[in-house]
Amino acid sequence: MIISMKLRSTREEIDEVCAIVRHYGYKVHSIEGEERVVIGVVGVGDVTACFESVEAMPQVDIVTRISAPYKFVSREFRKEKTRIRVDGIEIGGDEFVVMAGPCSVESEEQIMKSAEGVARAGAKILRGGAFKPRTSPYDFQGMEEEGLKLLQKAKKATGLAIITEVMSERDVEMITQYADILQVGARNMQNFMLLKALGKCGRPVLLKRGLSSTVKELLMSAEYIVAHGNAEVILCERGIRTFETVTRNTCDIAAIPALNELTHLPVILDPSHATGKRSLVPALCRAGVAIGADGLIVEAHPAPEKAVSDGAQSLDLVQFQKMMDELKPYVALWQESRKREVAAAATR
Numbered sequence: 546m547i548i549s550m551k552l553r554s555t556r557e558e559i560d561e562v563c564a565i566v567r568h569y570g571y572k573v574h575s576i577e578g579e580e581r582v583v584i585g586v587v588g589v590g591d592v593t594a595c596f597e598s599v600e601a602m603p604q605v606d607i608v609t610r611i612s613a614p615y616k617f618v619s620r621e622f623r624k625e626k627t628r629i630r631v632d633g634i635e636i637g638g639d640e641f642v643v644m645a646g647p648c649s650v651e652s653e654e655q656i657m658k659s660a661e662g663v664a665r666a667g668a669k670i671l672r673g674g675a676f677k678p679r680t681s682p683y684d685f686q687g688m689e690e691e692g693l694k695l696l697q698k699a700k701k702a703t704g705l706a707i708i709t710e711v712m713s714e715r716d717v718e719m720i721t722q723y724a725d726i727l728q729v730g731a732r733n734m735q736n737f738m739l740l741k742a743l744g745k746c747g748r749p750v751l752l753k754r755g756l757s758s759t760v761k762e763l764l765m766s767a768e769y770i771v772a773h774g775n776a777e778v779i780l781c782e783r784g785i786r787t788f789e790t791v792t793r794n795t796c797d798i799a800a801i802p803a804l805n806e807l808t809h810l811p812v813i814l815d816p817s818h819a820t821g822k823r824s825l826v827p828a829l830c831r832a833g834v835a836i837g838a839d840g841l842i843v844e845a846h847p848a849p850e851k852a853v854s855d856g857a858q859s860l861d862l863v864q865f866q867k868m869m870d871e872l873k874p875y876v877a878l879w880q881e882s883r884k885r886e887v888a889a890a891a892t893r
């Protein structure tokens with residue numbers, strides 16, 4: 546942080562600012578010019594509180610933050626990409642990982658058919674919500690623990706790993722017994738009690754970007770989980786809310802390479818919630834591969850017309866298979882470029 550004092554500040558005014566900075570645990574290095582004094586702030590302390598206090602002082606002209614407010618998740622902290630191992634699958638490594646399945650777990654038949662279909666097509670992780678964050682309290686809320694048991698059954702039958710959503714810190718321990726990855730939905734990206742609890746859950750976490758959240762806010766939420774003890778966080782772009790109505794959300798595709806510059810955490814794309822329309826999903830899957838995502842999370846359902854949630858954006862299993870087949874040449878190019886990236890990172 547750099548504090549630029551107003552022109553011709555007095556000695557007392559400068560000392561007052563330095564005292565406040567020290568109060569927050571920092572050291573000061575000031576550069577005193579003829580007319581203006583610039584104070585450099587270094588060390589470790591409560592950066593937000595210090596910034597806000599100093600900014601409000603009348604003798605201060607401009608306060609500039611230098612290092613990112615997120616530390617552990619930043620590229621500065623770790624140059625090479627974090628690889629997260631789940632059940633023999635590596636996310637953020639040499640493979641492009643596809644997670645797929647229905648929006649909600651609805652019945653044994655539905656989840657078994659989904660699991661078999663997506664596994665056959667090459668997905669490695671089965672998705673399916675047992676706790677559903679619905680906009681309306683009258684909509685289907687999920688099968689809860691019964692749904693988790695069905696996911697376990699599907700895992701046994703197909704070997705797929707399981708990802709499922711957790712909505713409350715009260716459920717973390719229970720869901721951990723069934724899931725390989727815990728998903729934080731867009732609506733809970735800033736549920737800080739939940740994020741803190743996930744710091745202690747001992748499982749990788751998929752953190753979805755909030756509907757109206759910036760990339761930096763997403764990184765701050767990831768920082769919560771990591772700072773509370775869990776370094777295994779995967780980020781997910783799932784579209785944000787804009788004035789556009791032709792798609793359910795607006796897919797911020799540039800967020801993926803931007804995140805890849807800012808953080809070492811793996812980043813995946815959810816083309817289903819990003820568009821809300823199944824016809825647009827395959828094109829966005831290709832875009833996700835091309836732009837350097839580490840994987841996808843795609844909604845697929847054996848009978849989307851009968852789905853209790855998000856049917857319009859779910860591919861049926863034949864369409865999912867076709868999408869995965871058409872993705873193969875793109876994934877081959879992705880693998881080439883990932884090899885080059887890893888080699889380049891090793892020589893840096």
Ligand code: PEP
Nearest residue numbers: 648730731732753783818
């Ligand atoms: C989901 O994955 O079904 C879901 C509810 O997603 P999001 O939190 O991104 O809306």
Ligand code: MN
Nearest residue numbers: 648844854855
């Ligand atoms: Mn959904």
